[in-house]
Amino acid sequence: MRIAIGGIEHETNTYARGLTPLADFAVRRGEQLLRTAGQESDLGGAVDACLALGIEAVPLLHAWAQPSGTVQREAYDALADEFIDRLLDAGTVDGLVLLLHGAGVVDGIPDLEADFVARIRRAVGDDLPVVATFDLHGNVTQRLADMLQGMFACHHYPHVDMHERSCEAVNLIVDMCERNRKSRCDVVNVPMLIPTTTTFGGPGAEMLEKVLAAESDADVVDVSWFHGFPYTDVPHVGSMIAVTSFDDGGALLAARVADELWASRDSFHPESLSAEQAVQRAQSLKRDGTDGPVVINETSDNCGGGSPGDGTHLLRAMLDADLGERAVFGFIVDADTVARSIAAGVGASLDVSLGGRTDDLHGEPIHARAEVRSISDGKLVMTHMFRGTPLHLGPMVRLDIGGMQVIVASRRSQTFDAEPFLAVGVDVRRYDFVALKSSNHFRAGFADIAGAIVTADTPGLCTLQVRVFDRQSTARRLWPAHADARFG
Ligand SMILES: [Zn+2]
Incomplete structure (x- = not known):
């Protein structure tokens, strides 16, 4: 046959x-x-x-x-x-x-x-x-x-x-x-x-x-x-x-x-938390004694649903909350910042304009002083969902911004598992707050790691608020956009 x-x-x-x-x-x-x-x-x-x-x-x-x-x-x-x-x-x-x-x-x-x-x-x-x-x-x-x-x-x-x-x-x-x-x-x-x-x-x-x-x-x-x-x-x-x-x-x-x-x-009907609300929820979970890292997933900027991956809403809220050394963000997509950081070299400090390059919806670039902590070729192999499948994120760097570890990749992808963190020398289990961009696939890779999961629904192309999208191609009444939607 x-x-x-x-x-x-x-x-x-x-x-x-x-x-x-x-x-x-x-x-x-x-x-x-x-x-x-x-x-x-x-x-x-x-x-x-x-x-x-x-x-x-x-x-x-x-x-x-x-x-x-x-x-x-x-x-x-x-x-x-x-x-x-x-x-x-x-x-x-x-x-x-x-x-x-x-x-x-x-x-x-x-x-x-x-x-x-x-x-x-x-x-x-x-x-x-x-x-x-x-x-x-x-x-x-x-x-x-x-x-x-x-x-x-x-x-x-x-x-x-x-x-x-x-x-x-x-x-x-x-x-x-x-x-x-x-x-x-x-x-x-x-x-x-x-x-x-x-x-x-x-x-x-x-x-x-x-x-x-x-x-x-x-x-x-x-x-x-x-x-x-x-x-x-x-x-x-x-x-x-x-x-x-x-x-x-x-x-x-x-x-x-x-x-x-x-x-x-x-x-x-999903719960939709802003970046600030999600960070506050994560902090209160940690204060209440959550064992293990609180994972914050920015569902609305999920490359796996077609969004750019360079959105800055959640990262900015975490920096504003001054989470410092307790937090790691993995990752944001910005090939230009990666290239400049690699040119500067490990241990160097530079002014970055990070993310926010694709459009206005996903947030403005973050202007900050960053220290380059490590560099990776971004050639990974997935460990949970798609186990055994190569994932190439392009060159990657780990930046230190105000004590917080921020991972930057050159190519678009959502975060599926802990491999992008390990690639730049981060053991996520040592952090109180682990942020990433994914809607649900990450749950396979973080099931044994996360003490709790908080979903941030910042403005983005994969927002949970599906009713906000303009629909030119259909006059059908669709729940939940239309309360009068009918079936059967
Ligand atoms: Zn799917």
Whole structure:
């Protein structure tokens, strides 16, 4: 048996400035895909599943870019064309596992994934089994579902189960081939804008439990809950339930679970703390005897949702609170400050204008005197979510500003685990306050470290206040932006 593997993945924040060019994509071709074996990623999972089952994996092309603005049309066309050329050149395959995100938007194409699969279908016809994996932050449509035999979104946020979901996708193709049958997909879109919500507790965990319970029917292959991606202006934005099944009951089941999601909507109202409120909360938690560091996550400037990562709101509030040697901030993105600091050298002091370079929303640059404490090449390997996967942050420095340790990286990324701190010589366990930019993925890496977690929702492109975004692409009434939103 031969199963083709590949995909184009992008989480598009249409509110982010500028278009995403081809140069921003990390593209793996052919054999390069197979080198992800053993990595806790969607691609690694598909490769590992084929290895485990003795199936020939036929690697095509895999493209991924850091979440950012709308994808340039020429970039997408080039990637999609090359993908299809490689698929057509691959000879006979028994199925295709597509690694997708679900929230891709191309200039002039509001649904990247549906357009991509439509191009594939035009090239290879309707008979080839095609099963796709997704990030649960996808905004997926029935148009897409109609072209697929299986849809597997990760269940968890942090996305710790992408590897496992890709294995399920490979297994479904094997099942379809061996038993000569075909599954189908049904999607129900619920008009809800869900702010970034973890499944490691609270309402996210409660809803996930209902979703997993719905998978018990013998003919049901999978029930996926797409939280959706609210930071994008497309007609089909929302939250979705997708059912993969071997009978006609999938649509009914999806509708039933969607009803449960809608009924639980009021539990998804998040608490939104300003930077100052978050710092005060962290200080009072520490005063009350919290054991271990209080982690403050600046959810609203999460590169993993398309924001710039150079926002200064939380860092400024921490400096103003004079937390000094008790605090570390890891990290803010500012390649220019990194370059100047490296030129000055370890032990040197310099005046910096730190962060706040991308736009006004995420805050003004911080002007301060800083001492360069250490330098790193920023070449890391992730330890929790995406375990074993390389993460290249570009050159990094640790600055001392008023006693507080401030880590600066050259390339955009959210903070997933403690590795960016270790790279510049910081053991986070020795600090009372550890600040970082991430919405929920960091929870996998800091579960055993944090004494408490406080979320700061400063002005930013990934704010929990999803109602503030202007929506030109849809006239639909969407909870919680519209109190009169209706479903069913
Ligand atoms: Zn996601």
